Amino acid sequence: MPDRRQLRLKILLLPSLALMVLFFVVPLSTLMGTSFADFQAGEIGKAFSLANYLALAQDPFYRQIIIRTVLIATVTTALCVVLGYPIAAGIVRAYGLWRPVLLILVLMPLLIGGVIRCYGWMLILDEHGLVNNLLLALGIIDSPASLLFGFWSVVITMVEVLLPFFVLSMLGTLSNIDPLLERASLSLGASKFQTFFQIIFPLALPGVIAGASIVFSLALTIFVVPRIIGGPSYLMLSTLAYQQTSEVGNVPFGAAVAVLMLVLTLIVLLAVNRFERGSDLNKAKAS
Amino acid sequence: MRPSSILFLVANVAIYLFLLLPVIIVIAISFSGTDSVAFPPTSFSFRWFVRFLGEDQLVSALMVSCGLAVASSIISLILGGIAAFAIARGTFWGRSAALNFLMTPLMVPALVIAMALLEFFAFLGTPSILGLLIGHVIITLPYVMRTMVAGLTGADMLAEQAAISLGCTPLQAIRLVTIPMLTNSMVASVLFSFIISFENLPLSLFLSDPDTVTLPMQIYNYIQWVFDPTVAAAATINFLVVVVLVFVAERTIGLSRFMGVMK
Numbered sequence: 001m002p003d004r005r006q007l008r009l010k011i012l013l014l015p016s017l018a019l020m021v022l023f024f025v026v027p028l029s030t031l032m033g034t035s036f037a038d039f040q041a042g043e044i045g046k047a048f049s050l051a052n053y054l055a056l057a058q059d060p061f062y063r064q065i066i067i068r069t070v071l072i073a074t075v076t077t078a079l080c081v082v083l084g085y086p087i088a089a090g091i092v093r094a095y096g097l098w099r100p101v102l103l104i105l106v107l108m109p110l111l112i113g114g115v116i117r118c119y120g121w122m123l124i125l126d127e128h129g130l131v132n133n134l135l136l137a138l139g140i141i142d143s144p145a146s147l148l149f150g151f152w153s154v155v156i157t158m159v160e161v162l163l164p165f166f167v168l169s170m171l172g173t174l175s176n177i178d179p180l181l182e183r184a185s186l187s188l189g190a191s192k193f194q195t196f197f198q199i200i201f202p203l204a205l206p207g208v209i210a211g212a213s214i215v216f217s218l219a220l221t222i223f224v225v226p227r228i229i230g231g232p233s234y235l236m237l238s239t240l241a242y243q244q245t246s247e248v249g250n251v252p253f254g255a256a257v258a259v260l261m262l263v264l265t266l267i268v269l270l271a272v273n274r275f276e277r278g279s280d281l282n283k284a285k286a287s
Numbered sequence: 288m289r290p291s292s293i294l295f296l297v298a299n300v301a302i303y304l305f306l307l308l309p310v311i312i313v314i315a316i317s318f319s320g321t322d323s324v325a326f327p328p329t330s331f332s333f334r335w336f337v338r339f340l341g342e343d344q345l346v347s348a349l350m351v352s353c354g355l356a357v358a359s360s361i362i363s364l365i366l367g368g369i370a371a372f373a374i375a376r377g378t379f380w381g382r383s384a385a386l387n388f389l390m391t392p393l394m395v396p397a398l399v400i401a402m403a404l405l406e407f408f409a410f411l412g413t414p415s416i417l418g419l420l421i422g423h424v425i426i427t428l429p430y431v432m433r434t435m436v437a438g439l440t441g442a443d444m445l446a447e448q449a450a451i452s453l454g455c456t457p458l459q460a461i462r463l464v465t466i467p468m469l470t471n472s473m474v475a476s477v478l479f480s481f482i483i484s485f486e487n488l489p490l491s492l493f494l495s496d497p498d499t500v501t502l503p504m505q506i507y508n509y510i511q512w513v514f515d516p517t518v519a520a521a522a523t524i525n526f527l528v529v530v531v532l533v534f535v536a537e538r539t540i541g542l543s544r545f546m547g548v549m550k
Binding site for chain 1: 428
């Protein structure tokens, strides 16, 4: 009887497993296969070739895009840690009605989605946007100039778009830290500075690393921000993959860029997974 | 208040402003009385909402997005719900491997999933709307799995067994005892799925045809070519949909408790 129950339960798993194999594993494998095809005179060849990956590694133009992507992701992650930590600490300290209100304020932008927030940043940063109007009115500049399509506009927008992910993934760790520790440390003569860096921050570190890794992996592959704010000339890996596939029609090369994005993401997530093994976070994830 | 607390408070207010600024600007512009997208708007009107209702492309995109989000969250809830039940109640070998496998779409960039599906569906000749639906089910399934497995693990298994020993058939026990205990998890699953689907751009970018353009994609198209506040009105309507969902979730399940479920 128990065997038959287990068998029935296994059958319940089948539909979702089948769906995942057919529409996730198979397409991704096909995409990987395509990335090894050659592409000449507008035709996708049948022969196995490493040309796409060699081009990514050797062509200075593509190398620059890879370096830019990693650099933007790194700066974005650092800023998300600096700006996200106080927000998370504030939510943990808040009591009464403030707590859900603050949580919803963080959650809301996330739920509204990247496209609309990028549109908002366009209205702030472009030639007739808020920043230019402000600077003109204050007499700091004489003629407006678009602030879009560059490193800092992409970073600022990306920080804003990804900040909620960092805050939400930090909350668990932060709310598990006993507030008495801080008071104990202060009453034993440590300064606020010492208390934060020697007591609180080390305890919060697993949460910071979890949040930072999520932000970093998302920043490496996010599409909306570089597409809308970076534009067609300031390419990152995601926009390069899209451009090659949809606009140039070089599907194999686009596939190779996609595989590179996938590999970078997996490296980040596996490295962090190794680090957090055994920590509280992992237990929370398993539940 | 001590100076350090004041500093902390000021920093927090500033960061919240930064976080909410783009949304506030878009909403403000959508009520503008003039043609310009300059901020702050100089006069107030609803004309861009009227214009929005007259733009067939935007309205039909809203319909496509709503339909897709409803259909994919229901399918994900059914598929993910029964799979989560098997994983939480089973004792067979490979349960956690199956769970990890069903969570992998979270680790793969949405753009990569979209590119893979484009090639695959083009090969199969799948109609655009069906391809979009399948894609949305794939990306929402992990959220359902996580919420439902957590809910089922938390729910008391003894209640189910008690119902059976008191004369229920196993199916009755599930229908009368287990499912009511899981209402919160199911509402949360549907909510997360709906929103994940509703705001997804990469899948539509690769899989939409002219008849199945979704709202994020139409907004994305508009902001590149149209420079009046109509698209801000569309964004405000999108915002209202999310506000209603969050409000419903907070009242029915206490959304704050489900924070840990988000990626």
